[in-house]
Amino acid sequence: MAGRGRVSGAVASCVLLLVSLVGCAGHPARDTAADAVQRVLDRRAAAVLHRDAAAYRATGTEAAGTTSLGNLREVPLAAWSYRLTGFHRTGDTATADADLGYRIEGYDRAPLTAARTLRLTRDEGRWHVVSDRPAGKAAEQxxxxxxxxxxxxxxxxxxxxxxxxxxxxxxxxxxxxxxxxxxxxxxxxxxxxxxxxxxxxxxxxxxxxxxxxxxxxxxxxxxxxxxxxxxxxxxxxxxxxxxxxxxxxxxxxxxxxxxxxxxxxxxxHTTAATPLWLSEGYADWAGYLGSGRPATEVAPELERAVVDGRLPAGLPEDADFGFTGDAARLARAYEGGWLACRLIADRWGEVRLNEFYRAVGEHRQRAGAVEAALRDVLHTSPEEFTGQWRDYLRAQLG
The missing domain is CATH 3.30.2010.30 (Zincin-like)
Incomplete structure (x- = not known):
């Protein structure tokens, strides 16, 4: 009985040891290196925010340098932080995925986030940043x-x-x-x-x-x-x-x-419900407002189409605004959106144009958004509005 008790105690000790190694429910214990790297990134962020070159160098290798810190010298930063989103370690080297959040003082109400990939090495028990670059196809800063x-x-x-x-x-x-x-x-x-x-x-x-x-x-x-x-x-x-x-x-x-x-x-007020002819057309309408330029000067590609008897059958589609396609097609799309917004401002007034824009954006999805705003704000239908737009093109460009 006494021997059996000693074996049970040994088994219990082994079980406790196993639990401490794998954690609850059999999941591996968190690699504490990730926590150490997060602390390094926290110190690095504080160094950037306070323009502390010595503290910044202490978080990276000599190869990493302080170029980025120097390049940021004139940028008025109100916040700068890293949040680890992934960690992959092989011995004394690691790759960390992180979201960089930064805020420009007086301009950003919340941090702008950029996905980053950092390479790190460990030397004498301390992790150092070797490189900090955009993740995958993420944009540069x-x-x-x-x-x-x-x-x-x-x-x-x-x-x-x-x-x-x-x-x-x-x-x-x-x-x-x-x-x-x-x-x-x-x-x-x-x-x-x-x-x-x-x-x-x-x-x-x-x-x-x-x-x-x-x-x-x-x-x-x-x-x-x-x-x-x-x-x-x-x-x-x-x-x-x-x-x-x-x-x-x-x-x-x-x-x-x-x-x-x-x-x-x-x-x-620009949402997934807002078609590009409206968002781009409104921006062009605001841009040219008060310029005194006639439609034929602002919309030369569309004028050419109208004069040649190629009057568009309908308002521009989102696909017509692709930057990598036909340049003339892109120009006609912008010009057609501008003239649609100009038509609304001329016929219904600038206040109604703004109300129409907001009403479209308030719709939860693209389907039915323009139709509802045409009905509720301009008291017309898509068919009637398209016809009025085509007549407007003839009058302004023909």
Whole structure:
């Protein structure tokens, strides 16, 4: 009996030891290295936020350097943090997946998140960052392309790489005119300021979008942001293609910045229910408002089609707005959306145009959104509106 008791005690001890190794329900115990790496990333984030070069170097290898920290010198950061989302360790080397969250002071209501992949090594029991790069096909950050120069406007923050201060001040002046113009048109239920990113080249723009440069050749600027974003969403970013933007005249540059600023202002009301002819058409309508330019100057491709007897049968489809397709088709799509919004403003008034835009965005899904807004706001039907739009094209462009 005594011997049997000793065996039972030994078995119990082994069972307790096994439980301590595998955890509850048979799951392996968490690799404490992940916790150690998270602490390293926390220290690294604090070093970035406080511009502490020595503390930053202490979290990385000599190869990692402090280039990124130096490139961020002029960026007004209010927050910077890493959150581990994946961890893969082989001995003294590891790969960590993390979400980088950062917030620009005075512009972002909530952190903007970027997926990152970090490589680390362990030396004398301490983990160090070897590299910190965009994860997979994720977009680059501006400071990865070089030292960031910052210019503050009255309603804007312009961040550039490879651009002179005077060039960036030019963007700020245009943005500062665009913001109040958009507020007069759309209203003031938005942040009332914009963040403009100006990379060195088209390739730099493509890197900030995580896309191929060929898809944005000839595109002067784009706006990134979350459709239907809440008030807690970070500010949108207007990203400029300096090569295409640089060949525009004074009016063209102002129209582009006002167009993109309109996207920022309308973002919370631009949802999956909003067709591109409405979101892009409204932004162009706001951009050209007050320019005095006739429809034939603003819509030359569509004018050519109308004159040649190729009057569109219906409003532009989302697919017509693809950047990688036929340039003339893309131009006709933008021009057709602009003229549809111009028609609403001319026939029903600017207030109704804004109400129509909001009503479409409030719909839960694309199906039925435009139809319901046409009925409830403009008291017409899709068939009637399409006919009126086609007549409007003939009158303005024929």
């Amino acid at each position: 501006l400071w990865e392309q070089g030292p960031v120069r910052t210019v503050r406007g009255e309603h804007s923050l312009v961040l550039g790489v490879g651009q002179s201060a005077e060039t960036l001040r030019g963007y700020a002046r245009l943005a500062d005119r665009a913001v109040p113009a958009v507020s007069r048109t759309w209203g003031t239920d938005w942040s009332g300021h914009v963040v403009v990113l100006v990379p060195k080249s088209l390739d730099g723009m493509a890197g900030l979008l995580g896309a191929a440069a060929s898809g944005y050749r000839g595109i002067a600027a784009v706006t990134t942001g979350e459709a239907g974003a809440s008030a807690r969403a970070p500010a949108d970013r207007i990203i400029v293609n300096p090569e295409s933007y640089g060949v525009l005249g004074a009016l063209g540059r102002q129209v582009v910045l006002t167009h993109e600023t309109t996207h920022v202002a309308t973002r919370a």
